[in-house]
Amino acid sequence: ESVRYAPASARYKIYIIDEVHMLSASAFNALLKTLEEPPPHVVFIFATTEPQKIPLTIHSRCQRFDFRRIPLKQIISHLTAIAAKEGIKATAEAIFMVSRGADGSLRDAQSLLEQVISFSGNKLTEADVMDSLGLMDRSVIFELSGAVLGGDGAAVLNIVEKIHEFGYDFKKVTAELLEHIRDLVVVKVSGPALLELPESEVERLTALAGLAGLERLETLFGLFTGGYAEVARSTTPRFAFEMMLVRATLLEELRPIGELIEGLERLGSGRGRGGRGEAGGGERRIKRGEAVHGIKPARNKAISGASPVDTLNASPVGALNASPVGALNASPVGALNT
Numbered sequence: 001e002s003v004r005y006a007p008a009s010a011r012y013k014i015y016i017i018d019e020v021h022m023l024s025a026s027a028f029n030a031l032l033k034t035l036e037e038p039p040p041h042v043v044f045i046f047a048t049t050e051p052q053k054i055p056l057t058i059h060s061r062c063q064r065f066d067f068r069r070i071p072l073k074q075i076i077s078h079l080t081a082i083a084a085k086e087g088i089k090a091t092a093e094a095i096f097m098v099s100r101g102a103d104g105s106l107r108d109a110q111s112l113l114e115q116v117i118s119f120s121g122n123k124l125t126e127a128d129v130m131d132s133l134g135l136m137d138r139s140v141i142f143e144l145s146g147a148v149l150g151g152d153g154a155a156v157l158n159i160v161e162k163i164h165e166f167g168y169d170f171k172k173v174t175a176e177l178l179e180h181i182r183d184l185v186v187v188k189v190s191g192p193a194l195l196e197l198p199e200s201e202v203e204r205l206t207a208l209a210g211l212a213g214l215e216r217l218e219t220l221f222g223l224f225t226g227g228y229a230e231v232a233r234s235t236t237p238r239f240a241f242e243m244m245l246v247r248a249t250l251l252e253e254l255r256p257i258g259e260l261i262e263g264l265e266r267l268g269s270g271r272g273r274g275g276r277g278e279a280g281g282g283e284r285r286i287k288r289g290e291a292v293h294g295i296k297p298a299r300n301k302a303i304s305g306a307s308p309v310d311t312l313n314a315s316p317v318g319a320l321n322a323s324p325v326g327a328l329n330a331s332p333v334g335a336l337n338t
Contacts, residue, residue, distance in 0.1 A: 003034055003042050012043050020046040021053035028055050035061045069104025072196040078106060079113055083124070088117060090124035096198055097129045136168045141180050142204050144245070148220070149211040153249045160242050170237040174228045174244075181221045184209050188217060216251060223248055 007013045017023075023031070035044065035058065046062065048054060076099045083090045098116060102109035112133060116124055119132035130137060140163065147155035163173060186194055187209040192202045212220075227244030234240040 004039055006039075006041050012041055014043045014045060016045045016047065018047045019049070021048045021050045025055075028058055032057055032061075070106050072099055072104075075099040075102060075104075075106055075109050079109055082110070082113065086117075088122050088124060091126060093126040093198065094124040094129045097126060097133075097135060101133060101135065136163070136166070136173065136176065138201065141173075141176055142201075142208065144177065145180055145184070145208060146211075148245060148248045149208065149216075151249045153246055156245045156249055157242060160238065160245065164238055170241040171228070171232050174224060174231050174241065178221065178224050178228060181217060181224060184212075185214065185217050185221065188214050219251055220248055223251070 003013070003015075034042075038044070044062075046054075046058075051059070051064070076095055079095050079099055080090075083095070094116070098112045099109055101112055116129050116132045120128035129135065140159065144156065144159050147159060163170070183195055183197070183205055186192070187202075187205050192206060195202060195205070197205070209217075224244065227240065230240045230244065231237045
């Protein structure tokens with residue numbers, strides 16, 4: 001209602017609404033009337049992290065400006081300069097962990113740096129950052145992935161016990177493990193140039209990438225993606241996390257599909273040649289009247305001696321007119337005395 005009043009001292013009245021996507025539908029409808037015909041002295045600034053939730057009627061009446069993530073190297077450089085000006089001795093690993101935790105936001109990076117300084121004083125180490133921010137040691141992820149790729153289930157369970165003792169969230173550990181597998185795939189496919197990591201981690205990633213093929217890493221990523229959902233909704237996340245890792249250790253190295261197809265083709269062609277060779281060597285046409293396996297065929301002398309023409313011309317009527325009485329009157333005694 002106060003929009004229509006002109007500012008007392010400045011030229012414009014600026015209204016900033018943060019997380020504007022949280023407004024209700026009725027609030028957006030009320031705001032739409034002002035946006036359609038805004039006073040010349042009023043400027044609205046809407047900030048949101050989910051622009052897709054803003055109604056199209058509001059979105060179409062605004063200019064959109066996207067704020068992109070600040071590269072990790074620039075955040076590291078800026079925090080290093082701040083630490084130098086403030087007289088704080090910070091290791092490169094500590095600055096890297098703070099910068100990485102900011103997730104592309106310089107404001108968050110400065111806030112995290114202030115927290116660590118208030119906790120540790122003028123000397124910052126990697127351990128100080130982990131303790132103050134509750135982060136997990138990166139070496140644990142490398143140990144865990146090394147045990148999985150090596151198929152060492154006992155080592156995997158021992159590392160999980162260590163994670164449980166430190167009190168780390170298994171959901172976050174699974175997310176870091178997913179990111180770690182992704183880094184291994186990037187190293188395997190295009191090299192470490194795309195990774196914004198310290199040299200020490202790049203060297204360890206390169207060594208681990210040589211322990212598995214690309215197909216196995218892709219399978220592990222799919223397995224951990226499904227495991228992340230199981231760990232997140234499980235009432236016993238540690239058990240779900242352990243079973244996910246045990247399944248991962250049982251995965252064997254996958255052979256490329258091209259090699260499998262080529263092997264099947266060689267196997268099929270070998271069987272085909274062997275089968276034709278046996279058939280060619282043992283198969284023989286049996287001639288008419290020939291004995292098979294030492295058994296002589298029975299021959300009908302009456303039929304074999306008769307001409308096929310005579311056989312066809314034999315009268316069936318004569319065969320039917322033969323007297324059965326004469327056959328019955330034949331003397332059996334005469335037949336026996338012959």
